[in-house]
Amino acid sequence: MGRIIVANRRGHQVVDWSTTDTDEARKTIQEAERILEEARSAGCAVSKKVDGVHLLDHGKFDPAAEEYQIIAPIAGG
């Protein structure tokens, strides 16, 4: 079971995926991957929790990951 933390004006909301071997679980993985790709293509950064620490990550979606966060794009001024 993994999750994406989507930071937004609500504070954050969570998208979960499951790694059990079922069609429903595979759909949750596809949806999580799609959301990360969409966020990246919109200029967001993504962090991945590795050994208990969040690091900005440029790799492909890893269903075995514990947690991702979508990080807002930044702008000056």
Place this chain on the structure above:
Amino acid sequence: MTPSFWRRLLGAFRPDGNAAWSRPSPYLDEPPADGDDARLELPWRHSWEHLPKRTAGFGFTRRDYRAARNRAEEVARLTLGEDLWRRLGRDGHLDLPSRRFPGVTYRLRVGLRIEVLTAPGVDPPWRHSFLCINPTYPLPELEFFAQLYLYVRDQEDEVIRVAAPQPWDQPLGRTF
């Protein structure tokens, strides 16, 4: 009929066949109505330019702000980890040394511009000592603080690219 009723009804006939109310995290083509915090909001899909500074949206209530800030604190703590979280509570800021500019330290404060500190004898990389950097969509300030920490630590080049140096300090406009 309320707007949310019509939104749900129309969602039932989406091409993917998934009724909006049957999914745990339905998506919207526009930001959810204020107070409708059960729906997943993907903020990069929307334009936020119309919002007044330091606000989250028209009709956001005090309760909404309080709930958002509480959630933000939870995630900021999780993002930073316990050591940094304690240090932030103790010092009121977090310092990160630059990897690009020797002798330069970024001082991150919640809801404020980054302060650029230089060691004695080091020329500052910018003419002004405050860097104004905002998220492109509204976020609680603690949440953005933790995100900015990740940027400065892991992706300093992006911070350098977008930073707007300013001669004075002031609260960020896109956080609340």
